[in-house]
Amino acid sequence: MNWPRVSNEEMHSRIVRFDHLKTQGVPLMFIDSILPGHQRMNYAVIGDTASENAEFKPAITAPHKFQIGMGFAEPGNGPAFHTHDYVEAFFILEGRWRYYWGNEPGKVEGEAILNKWDFISLPPGLYRGFEVVGEDIGWFFAVLDPHDVFNGKDPYWDPEVERKAAEYGFKADASGKMIKPENYSELKGQMMQHLMGVLRRWEDSHRG
Template identity: 60%
Template sequence: MEKKTYSNEEIEKNWVVRFDELKHNAIPLMFIDSIIPGHQRLNYAIIGDTASENDTYSPAITEPHNFQLGMVKAPPGNGPAYHTHEYIESFFVLTGKWRFYWGHENDPEKVEGETIIGQWDLISLPPGLFRGFENASDEDAWLFSILEPHKVFSGRDPIWSPQIVKHAAEHGFHSDENGKMIKPENFSELEKQMAEKLRVGVK
């Protein structure tokens, strides 16, 4: 491998992510479920697309990596709706407590197991297993996510429970066969409203 040299300025500009800057660049409507009450949260793309259905945003570090990193901040009782991926998805709790629940069927009424994990705990979820999770704390909480590399917008991802797809559609949110969000005409307005509700600046 050819050795490449980097200046201090290049490292700072392209390879360092500072939380004080990142926290102002949240994605309030990253997925079609993000509009549904009980699933509203802020997503942060650090490395890779982190399964986003919204193609508007770039990760904090754009250099290609063989993994993908993101973060989630959610109010109490909120978190991603029932879904699955065709790759491993792992979560490390930064603050608060989180309830994870899962099952082999795509029906969120047929959950087969659940657990609550706290700060510094990690859960790794296998491909094909449906899962949902929510902030089980009484204040906003943070998760750190690690995903296996995967192709972007080459198929539906996440793969949602049909109930979630129907519920999102009631709010005007859909995704196409490539997994890209079909945004309602008032998307920008809804995004600003969600950002304000969750108290964050939006690009």
């Protein structure tokens, strides 16, 4: 095969170091991220990973035919009920997670508990939510079908989630882009401080 040559410089640009990635989190990547029970830190590794917040910056910018995200949440927290137009799959890196789903907004029809190294693939149009149910924070690794950012609603939220987010001033427009409240910078700072504190405590507890 006549493959193009790849330089060492390009290869190093395709490596993501956790020590760097952990400083690039977006604490309010989605309109539900402000809500109690749904607070978490999200990281864009490749592509937009369905973000409603344009502040994300993928760690690897080279085009891929898939999109990769990571994130962590404290016990009792995780993404609220929503769906996408594409496949969304999760590999559990740490902790114990409850995934729940249904074919309609507001109607849960099934659930499963996933532990470290378990994997789940969620089809388009199926509403889903998930939360950490263990005693420690949980980490996930997400793989998504390729999709264009800010080209339509993404995610599609349960209307009750949208209503609650609006009480904090968070909405998404028809293109799927976050409409931020006037005190967004203050809320972002508070959430970043809290979640980075959670991360530091978790790292301290896992040092040998």
